[in-house]
Amino acid sequence: MSRLQVVSGKGGTGKTTVAAALALALAAEGKRTLLVEVEGRQGIAQLFGTEALPYEERKIAVAPGGGEVYALAIDAELALLDYLQMFYKLGAAGRALRKLGAIDFATTVAPGVRDVLLTGKACEAVRRKDRSGRFVYDHVVMDAPPTGRVTRFLNVNDEVAGLARMGPVHHQAQSVMRVIKSPETAVHLVTLLEEMPVQETADGVEELRAAGLPVGNVLVNMVRPRLLDDDAVRAASAGGARADAGGAVRAPSGDRRADVARALAAAGVGGAEQLVDPLFEQAAEHARRVELEREQREALAKLRVPMYELPLLGGGVDLAGLYHLARELRRDLGVSDA
Structure with missing residues (x-):
């Protein structure tokens, strides 16, 4: 040093x-x-x-x-x-x-x-x-x-x-x-x-x-901290969309939203139906942030300087x-x- x-x-x-x-x-x-x-x-x-x-x-x-x-x-x-x-x-x-x-x-x-x-x-x-x-x-x-x-x-x-x-x-x-x-x-x-x-x-x-x-x-x-794995990020980046087995992205179905609402209710969260859309929006925002950070990491890597991250x-x-x-x-x- x-x-x-x-x-x-x-x-x-x-x-x-x-x-x-x-x-x-x-x-x-x-x-x-x-x-x-x-x-x-x-x-x-x-x-x-x-x-x-x-x-x-x-x-x-x-x-x-x-x-x-x-x-x-x-x-x-x-x-x-x-x-x-x-x-x-x-x-x-x-x-x-x-x-x-x-x-x-x-x-x-x-x-x-x-x-x-x-x-x-x-x-x-x-x-x-x-x-x-x-x-x-x-x-x-x-x-x-x-x-x-x-x-x-x-x-x-x-x-x-x-x-x-x-x-x-x-x-x-x-x-x-x-x-x-x-x-x-x-x-x-x-x-x-x-x-x-x-x-x-x-x-x-x-x-x-x-x-x-x-x-x-x-x-x-x-x-x-990164809250979602790669698959979840790809799904959330389209505002709650999900990727099928072939990699194609499809809009979230009503069943998917209903599944989330039921999971929230089972966990004891009140007003689950009203929370589903805001949760999908937050997930999409987080996914966009993850993508922005990925782009900036790539830009920094081009500088050919050792890079370290602090939380x-x-x-x-x-x-x-x-x-x-x-x-x-x-x-x-x-x-x-x-």
Whole structure:
């Protein structure tokens, strides 16, 4: 597994949830993971039920086997203060610049520099070692911007080329790109089995490849359970029609509807006659959904990227749900316990 795991996806696909579950999955069995947020939404704090994350690394969860998950909400202004102190030793002068609004001005008018600061902080955590020479974090998971912006966000070297062709900013951008374009990094895209997210995922994979950025996996989130087998889907797709032994589809007979009504009544369901048509309609709707998902799976398969599916959590995403998704990811991705 790559040490820097970047998670992106179209808005609404649950990329923050998947990033959090991935951090838990990678931290199991005594390992340590840093979960990084770069958009200032405090989505990680909400998922784990903690107070808003400060600009410091804070432990937020314990994974199975004693592993630890730390989290960091990177603030571009504070990261720039760190940067100014690191390269220019400004100290109090840097803080004075912030009070004057110069720091906010710099990160706003130069978005390329902002992205260098955000990605640079994550890459520093990837490279950081303790006094014994071991990496402080086994993995760093970044909850990155949405698919439509992630390539530009990660490709910071090109972004700052017109701003700084030499000097500390230029060298910092090159240092970031050495990590991001290395085997240490994988960029995962989260999607749903729906047309727009799948198309955006396909576009994202193409953009990442064109930029020479390492594509990881496609993670299909919120997959609904399949309630009907293939024969039932074929029958229900025509609004309750059924297939005969030769494969021909025939409209449901009155006898068939009567059979369903009798079965409902035998089960103690009141008003069985009035429920038959709505049940057939729901079955047909489910069948259409199954067909749509089949088409989207085929579209994703054409991307030639490993694809894994995560189940829809009927009760919504809470801490228990995150641990459940983490178990699914460990099994699907083959994360070693060693």
